[in-house]
Amino acid sequence: MVSRGEMVDARPDLADSLDAAHALFPVKVTRSFWNRMNPADPADPLARQVLHSPEELVVHPEDEADPVGDAAKSPVPWVVHKYADRVLLMMTKRCHLYCRYCFRRNHEPGGLDPTAEEWEAALAYIESARPREVILSGGDPLAVRDDRLFATLDRLAAVSRVLRIHSRAPITFPERITDAFVAELRARQPLYLVVHTNHANELSAEVDQGLARLVDAGIPVLNQAVLLRGVNDDADVLASLFEALLERRVKPYYLHHTDHAAGNAHFRVSLDEGRVLMRQVRERVGGLALPVYVLDPPDGSGKRPIAY
Numbered sequence: 001m002v003s004r005g006e007m008v009d010a011r012p013d014l015a016d017s018l019d020a021a022h023a024l025f026p027v028k029v030t031r032s033f034w035n036r037m038n039p040a041d042p043a044d045p046l047a048r049q050v051l052h053s054p055e056e057l058v059v060h061p062e063d064e065a066d067p068v069g070d071a072a073k074s075p076v077p078w079v080v081h082k083y084a085d086r087v088l089l090m091m092t093k094r095c096h097l098y099c100r101y102c103f104r105r106n107h108e109p110g111g112l113d114p115t116a117e118e119w120e121a122a123l124a125y126i127e128s129a130r131p132r133e134v135i136l137s138g139g140d141p142l143a144v145r146d147d148r149l150f151a152t153l154d155r156l157a158a159v160s161r162v163l164r165i166h167s168r169a170p171i172t173f174p175e176r177i178t179d180a181f182v183a184e185l186r187a188r189q190p191l192y193l194v195v196h197t198n199h200a201n202e203l204s205a206e207v208d209q210g211l212a213r214l215v216d217a218g219i220p221v222l223n224q225a226v227l228l229r230g231v232n233d234d235a236d237v238l239a240s241l242f243e244a245l246l247e248r249r250v251k252p253y254y255l256h257h258t259d260h261a262a263g264n265a266h267f268r269v270s271l272d273e274g275r276v277l278m279r280q281v282r283e284r285v286g287g288l289a290l291p292v293y294v295l296d297p298p299d300g301s302g303k304r305p306i307a308y
């Protein structure tokens with residue numbers, strides 16, 4: 001991991017706002033991700049995602065306390081149940097690095113990990129709901145220990161037909177994707193892995209190796225990206241990302257319209273801009289490379305496609 005001191009050295013202009021930004025949402029980057037970015041360049045698309053900005057401290061009237069309406073759809077802590085056949089289980093609030101635009105950057109007060117009682121109640125809820133599919137989310141579900149992750153998957157497999165993991169670890173912490181780890185996932189199929197990549201520069205040789213390991217093991221890998229001002233709000237950048245993912249056998253799944261989390265206003269792109277971009281991208285890439293452009297509104301009604 002990269003220390004806060006190194007970040008300040010890289011961008012002296014950020015030093016004044018570091019403590020305030022860190023107090024609101026931790027500033028943390030993995031060494032691997034750091035080595036792919038130019039931390040001294042404010043326009044670097046990777047640095048912009050993970051280095052804090054003084055703009056995070058500005059409050060905007062459009063900010064939402066709960067940008068995708070999770071709280072109203074949470075029957076017990078660590079569970080979100082928005083759709084009849086799917087349940088989302090948050091394993092932790094920890095991540096290997098923290099994306100400054102994250103829609104969950106303003107977690108409600110409470111522990112970073114569930115207590116034993118909370119965890120048992122969360123699993124008991126899912127066992128009684130018996131959804132067709134369970135999605136492990138967070139935080140990053142790969143930020144927990146293997147024994148807890150695999151025990152959770154095994155318990156859920158007894159009540160749900162399909163398991164899905166949403167994790168940015170294959171991109172941010174590729175050393176996590178070892179042969180032994182992939183073999184354990186392979187033993188728990190049907191299991192889908194949805195990674196999170198926003199710019200083609202995030203795809204290094206090490207990342208490629210981990211993604212290939214997963215796909216070679218028969219684990220379907222998909223990608224969600226977030227539309228982010230100054231990172232990928234450009235048709236060529238988006239098309240390059242989607243084509244690069246497809247070359248790695250990763251299906252572009254969703255492009256999320258940026259949620260209105262407090263502190264991420266400087267990343268937001270308007271819906272009209274997003275529609276224009278997606279029309280341009282559609283002209284550039286084949287159907288297999290084209291993700292669904294979606295909005296997850298704050299009323300908790302769930303994701304819906306944006307027409308363009």
Ligand code: SF4
Binds near residue numbers: 094097103104140168
């Ligand atoms: S890895 Fe995902 S959950 Fe973690 S900070 Fe980034 S966007 Fe948020």
